[in-house]
Amino acid sequence: MEDTEIKIARFSSCRGVAFEINPNRSNPFAIGSPPKQEERIGTWLWLPWTRTSSFKVLPQPHTISPTRSRTSSHFCDIDADDDGVELEFIAEFQDLEKQEKSNGVKVQKLLPKTDPPRSTSRLSIILLDQGFTMYKWLFLVCVTMNVVALALSAAGYFPYAKTNATLFSIGNILALTLCRSEAVLRVIFWLVVKAIGRPCVSLRLKTASTSFLQSLGGIHSGCGVSSIAWLVYSLVLTLGNREKTSSEIIGVACSILLLILLSSLAAFPLVRHLHHNVFERTHRFAGWMALILLWVFIILSSCYEPNSHTYDLTMSKLVKKQEFWFTLATTILIVIPWLCVRRVKVSVSAPSSHASIIKFEGGVKAGLLGRVSPSPLSEWHAFGIISDGEKEHMMLAGAVGDFTKSLISTPPKHLWVRTMHFAGLPYLVNLYQRVLLVATGSGICVFLSFLLQPSPADVCLIWVAKDIELNFGKEIRELVNKYSKEKVMVHDTAISGRPNVAEMSVNAAIRWNVEVVIVTSNPQGSRDVLRACKRAKIPAFGPIWDS
Structure with a gap:
C-alpha cells in the first residue's frame, strides 16, 4: 500500500467540540461549498463558513467510521454529550495509530485543548439572555399606557376612565383576544404580504413589520396584566360606592378577577416552561369560566336598579352598553376556532424512534401552520405543514413529549384538527x-x-x-x-x-x-x-x- 496523506480540516464548534469535515464523502448530505466558493490550496479544501483552528493528517476516509453523537433531548437540538463525542473521536484516533505501523501511514496528532462548554438552561435563555426584544418593548408600551391612564383617572384628570373602569378592563380583554385570534391574524398577515410584499417597498418597512407581527404576544400579555389592574381599580371604586350596586354583582366581579389572576399565573414563564399542559388547560378553562361570568356581570350590572335594588332585565338596556358589544366581540373571536374543529382520518408513519410523519388530505399554502390534538378540550399541538399545495399535506413531529412519542408507539387512525390553518413567522417569507x-x-x-x-x-x-x-x-x-x-x-x-x-x-x-x-x-x-x-x-x- 502506498503512503497516502489526506488532509482534513479539524476545528472546534461554537460549543468547543472538535469535529471534522471531509468534502470528499460520497454521502449527498455531507457539507460542501458551491463550486465558485471553493478555494484549493495544495490538497486543502477551504470551506468559507468555517474557521480552521487546527489540522491533522489522516489516512483515506473509508477507514474512518463516522462519529455518531447521542440523540438530543430536544429534536430541534444539534447538541450531544460533549465528553461522549470526544471519547469516540479519541478511540477512533487510537485505532488509526494502530493502523499506522501496519499500513505505513503517517499520523500527526494535534488535539487542541478546548474549554468545557457552558451549560445554559432554556429558561434562562428565554427570560434573561435575549436582550430587550420587540416582544418586551410591546409589553412595556402596553402596560405603561394603561398605567398612565389609570393614574390620571385616579388623580381626577381622566373622568371618563373613572366612570368606565370596567369598560377599560373589558377593552383590554378584547385586545388580548384579538392578538391571539388565529382568524384575525390570518387576515392581517395576508393583508401585510399583499400590501408591502413588493420589490418597490423598502426592506426596512418589511423587517419592521415582521418584527412587530411575530411579537404580538407582548401586547397579549401586556393587556392581560392591564385588565387585572383596571378590574381591581373598578372593584375599589365600586366598594367605595357600595349603595349603588348589589352583592351579587360584587361577588361575580371578584370571581372574574380570581379567574383572570389564575389564568395569568398559569402563563407565568416558569410554570409554562415546566408544566405546559397545566398552563394550557388552566389558561383555557379559567378563561372560559371568566367569559361566562363576564356575561353574567354585564347582564346584572346593566339591568340593576340602585334605587329599588331590583333587576329590570330588558334587552334595550343591554344593547346600549359598550361593555355588551366588547364582550360579544370577544366571545365571537373565541368561538370561531372551535367551529373549525374536525376529527379527520390520518396516516402516521415513523421513520425512526425519534420522529413521525402525519399525513392529511388536501394541499396547503406554504408558510402556514396547523394544530392537531388527541383530545381537543385538553391539549393542542402546533406543527409546521409540509405540502406541495396539491393533494395532501403532512407534519413532521419530533418525539419530544408524551403526545409526539405516542404517535410512534401507538399511531392513531384519526386526530382532531383545526381546519383553519394559522399564519406565523414562516408565512412572512412571502414578504x-x-x-x-x-x-x-x-x-x-x-x-x-x-x-x-x-x-x-x-x-x-x-x-x-x-x-x-x-x-x-x-x-x-x-x-x-x-x-x-x-x-x-x-x-x-x-x-x-x-x-x-x-x-x-x-x-x-x-x-x-x-x-x-x-x-x-x-x-x-x-x-x-x-x-x-x-x-x-x-x-x-x-x-x-x-x-
Whole structure:
C-alpha cells in the first residue's frame, strides 16, 4: 500500500467540540461549498463558513467510521454529550495509530485543548439572555399606557376612565383576544404580504413589520396584566360606592378577577416552561369560566336598579352598553376556532424512534401552520405543514413529549384538527425577494413547503440535523433533494460533526446575497444565529418563545 496523506480540516464548534469535515464523502448530505466558493490550496479544501483552528493528517476516509453523537433531548437540538463525542473521536484516533505501523501511514496528532462548554438552561435563555426584544418593548408600551391612564383617572384628570373602569378592563380583554385570534391574524398577515410584499417597498418597512407581527404576544400579555389592574381599580371604586350596586354583582366581579389572576399565573414563564399542559388547560378553562361570568356581570350590572335594588332585565338596556358589544366581540373571536374543529382520518408513519410523519388530505399554502390534538378540550399541538399545495399535506413531529412519542408507539387512525390553518413567522417569507432559511432538526418542517411549491421569495436553505435519513426517513431527504442543489446546504452532524451554525448562516447569507435570514431552532441556537446576523448587519428573525 502506498503512503497516502489526506488532509482534513479539524476545528472546534461554537460549543468547543472538535469535529471534522471531509468534502470528499460520497454521502449527498455531507457539507460542501458551491463550486465558485471553493478555494484549493495544495490538497486543502477551504470551506468559507468555517474557521480552521487546527489540522491533522489522516489516512483515506473509508477507514474512518463516522462519529455518531447521542440523540438530543430536544429534536430541534444539534447538541450531544460533549465528553461522549470526544471519547469516540479519541478511540477512533487510537485505532488509526494502530493502523499506522501496519499500513505505513503517517499520523500527526494535534488535539487542541478546548474549554468545557457552558451549560445554559432554556429558561434562562428565554427570560434573561435575549436582550430587550420587540416582544418586551410591546409589553412595556402596553402596560405603561394603561398605567398612565389609570393614574390620571385616579388623580381626577381622566373622568371618563373613572366612570368606565370596567369598560377599560373589558377593552383590554378584547385586545388580548384579538392578538391571539388565529382568524384575525390570518387576515392581517395576508393583508401585510399583499400590501408591502413588493420589490418597490423598502426592506426596512418589511423587517419592521415582521418584527412587530411575530411579537404580538407582548401586547397579549401586556393587556392581560392591564385588565387585572383596571378590574381591581373598578372593584375599589365600586366598594367605595357600595349603595349603588348589589352583592351579587360584587361577588361575580371578584370571581372574574380570581379567574383572570389564575389564568395569568398559569402563563407565568416558569410554570409554562415546566408544566405546559397545566398552563394550557388552566389558561383555557379559567378563561372560559371568566367569559361566562363576564356575561353574567354585564347582564346584572346593566339591568340593576340602585334605587329599588331590583333587576329590570330588558334587552334595550343591554344593547346600549359598550361593555355588551366588547364582550360579544370577544366571545365571537373565541368561538370561531372551535367551529373549525374536525376529527379527520390520518396516516402516521415513523421513520425512526425519534420522529413521525402525519399525513392529511388536501394541499396547503406554504408558510402556514396547523394544530392537531388527541383530545381537543385538553391539549393542542402546533406543527409546521409540509405540502406541495396539491393533494395532501403532512407534519413532521419530533418525539419530544408524551403526545409526539405516542404517535410512534401507538399511531392513531384519526386526530382532531383545526381546519383553519394559522399564519406565523414562516408565512412572512412571502414578504421578501430572497431569503435564507436556517433550520435544525425537525424545524425543517416549517420551511419545506417553500421548496416544494412556487413562492414569491427566492429561498435558500441550511439544514443541520443528526442522522438525517435514519431519523427523518428517505421521504424527507428526497423532498429536500428535489430543490436546486445550488441553494441548499445540508449538514449531517452524525457524519461531519457539529458546525458553528451562526457563522455558517452569516457566510451563506453574504454568499447568496439574501435580504433576510429566518431561523427555526432551539432557543440557544436561534439566539446565536440572530446575534451573529445582527453583528454582520443582516436582518434576521427567529420564532420567540411567546410570539
